[in-house]
Every structure is written in C-alpha cells, then in structure tokens.
Amino acid sequence: MTKDKSKVFLFIDDDLNPIAELETPIVFDLDTKKLPDGEHTLKIVSRSPSGKEGIRKINFMVSNGPTIKIEGLKNKDVVDGTLSLMINAYDKGNQKSFIINGSETPQTIPFWIWIIVILFIGWAIYYEITSYNIQ
Template sequence: MTKDRSSVFLFIDDETIPLAELETPIVFDFDTSKLPDGEHVLKIVSKSPTGREGIRKIRFIVKNGPSVSVEGLKDDDIVDGVLPLMINAYDKGNQKSFVIEGSETPQTVPVWMWIIMILIAGWGAYYLITYFSGLPY
C-alpha cells in the first residue's frame, strides 16, 4: 500500500484475520450472504500514513434466511385456549427474477374492512329498493 493514503482493515465480529485490507477512499460491496443470521459487528481499523490508528465498530443484524410471518400471535400476548395461527416463510430467492408464488404472506381481512363492506352493501340495497319501488326518499 502506498504511504500517502490511509488504509482500512475490516474485521467481522471477533476475527483476528481481516476480511479486507483496502486503501481509502473506497467503495466496498459488503457481501453478508456468507454470514449466519443474527447479530454481528463490523470493526473498521484505519491506519494513517503517519502510523496513527482509529477504530469504528458498527453493529448490524443479518437476516439472509427466509422471513417468517406469524398472524394470530404477537410478542407478549396473553393467550388462553386454542389459537388459530397462520405461519408463512418466504425468501428473497433469485433477485434477478421475481417469483409471485410464496413471496407474499396472505392475511385475514380486518374487522373494520368487513364493517365498511357491510355498510356499502346496505346502502346499495336501500338505494335499489327505494329506486325500484318508486317511494320518495
């Protein structure tokens, strides 16, 4: 490495061997697909041309595996009896092509949506009955 630029050493978690040794300024594609899911720390050690060092640690969470969606039970819920659960696991897959099947989690229709649909259907029925019966509004 040249002596007129700072260099950086990238470490993952508690590794003693750097992931990369680079000269600054750089643009670096950090591939997390080889890391296991969970919490990690990226440690960047910089060394100036004069020999001084600086350290920066960045905590991050890797989630490369399939995403899991659960409907019917949330964190810290108080439950009793039998719970109907809808569980789905889906992955990003090949990011060069988009696959519809399994990429979205089906969800139940919320109660407020049912109420709105019933009100609209009721209003429509009232309108049709009064329109065809010839009764004044």
C-alpha cells in the same frame, strides 16, 4: 503501496483477524451469505499515514434464510386455549429472477375493513330506499 493514503481494516463481530485490509478510497462488497442470520457488527478501523487510528462500529441484521411470516400470534401475546396460526416461509431465490409462487403470505381481512364494508352497504341500502320515496 503509496504512503499518503489511509488504510482501513474491516472486522466482523469480535473477530481478531480482519476480513479485509484496504487502502482508501475503496468500494467493498460485503458478502453476507457467509454470515449466519442474526445481528452482527461491522468494525472499521482506519489508520492514517501519520499513524493515527479511528474506529467506527455499525450494527446490522443479516437475514439470508427464508422469511417466516406468522399470523395469529404476536410477540409477548397472552393466550389460552387453541390458537389457529397461519405460517408461511419463503426464500428470496437467486435474486436474478422474481419468485411468485409462495412469496406472498395470505392474510385475513382486518376487522376495520369489515366495518367499512358494512357501513357502505348500509348507506347504499339507505340511499336506495330514500331515493325511491322521492319519486
């Protein structure tokens, strides 16, 4: 081990034991499949050859589980009565092949698209009526 290189220690969340102890410069592959879904913190502690230390913390979100999409209810909505919910959950698969089946969530057509369609149809009818009167 060379004495003129800095070392880095990688910690996940509040773990006292580092997941890796490496000499810089390095490329490190963090396997998030070993972490539960949710918020985590990567803490990098560096130690220079002279003994000085530096710390950097990076917050990140792990989402390895199936993605859940819901339509018909938003966070902090005030509701009453019966709600019609459209719920879909799909996985990323093995990431070596793309999964088509179930990977897209069907959605209702937004009201503003209906307004644009109705306005266009109204304009088309108006155009047809006025163009026949000219001839």
